[in-house]
Amino acid sequence: MENDVWKEVLDVISDRISKPTFETWFKPSKLKIEQTSWLIITSNEFAKDWLEMRYISLVKDAIYEVTKKMPEVVFTAEEEDMALSYSDRKIDHILAQINNLSLIEKENLFDVLKKYFLLSHDEAEFHLGRESQFERNNQLNIGYELDRIDRLESEVEQIKNQLLRLNN
Structure with a gap:
């Protein structure tokens, strides 16, 4: 189910940005739903930071368009995903919001x-x-x-x- 929903969200996003941007930043990403949060797993830390700083609104809008829900969205790098606990990721998300x-x-x-x-x-x-x-x-x-x-x-x-x- 996560993969189907994420594919729909990615389809919405791909319609709103250039193909090279989509291919570079979004196509390699994966979704993991944990409790009430959507964890967007990126291939590396740089991609995580890039998406978090530049595309958080786009991602949230696309999620809402597909699901009519507004979950918490947390970006995480693939290597981080295995090491960080849920609370660590929430803290990272809060810190990212504070940085904005x-x-x-x-x-x-x-x-x-x-x-x-x-x-x-x-x-x-x-x-x-x-x-x-x-x-x-x-x-x-x-x-x-x-x-x-x-x-x-x-x-x-x-x-x-x-x-x-x-x-x-």
């Missing part, structure tokens, strides 16, 4: 995250202060990464929405 922000947007995001994580760290220390070191390590390691990813995604979306409102 203007300097002012990045500064605002940094201020929000700094306040959030300083408060969260203090609260975590307070709540975990009486537990054993073993329990503390387990609790921090198991849920921390997923919570951190969710908070970052939420913060990025809130900042984007605020910026859109300010620009209107």
Whole structure:
């Protein structure tokens, strides 16, 4: 099923860009659907970065046109795909989104995250202060990464929405 859907998405993309561009950047790519994310697997890191920086909107539009869904889209290089966990890829995706922000947007995001994580760290220390070191390590390691990813995604979306409102 993934291959059929990806072929349809690629057909839409191929109609919107030149043949050499399509052949170079999109034709070698593969799709892997993991939870609610679409992982676009490229042949190498350079192709991943190129697609992520220049064609993310086109890919999302084509996915929506074919599926009427708006999944999270994450680009990954083939060699990375085997090594990175789902949370690592989500973090990479968030960082790529942050890189697309203007300097002012990045500064605002940094201020929000700094306040959030300083408060969260203090609260975590307070709540975990009486537990054993073993329990503390387990609790921090198991849920921390997923919570951190969710908070970052939420913060990025809130900042984007605020910026859109300010620009209107």
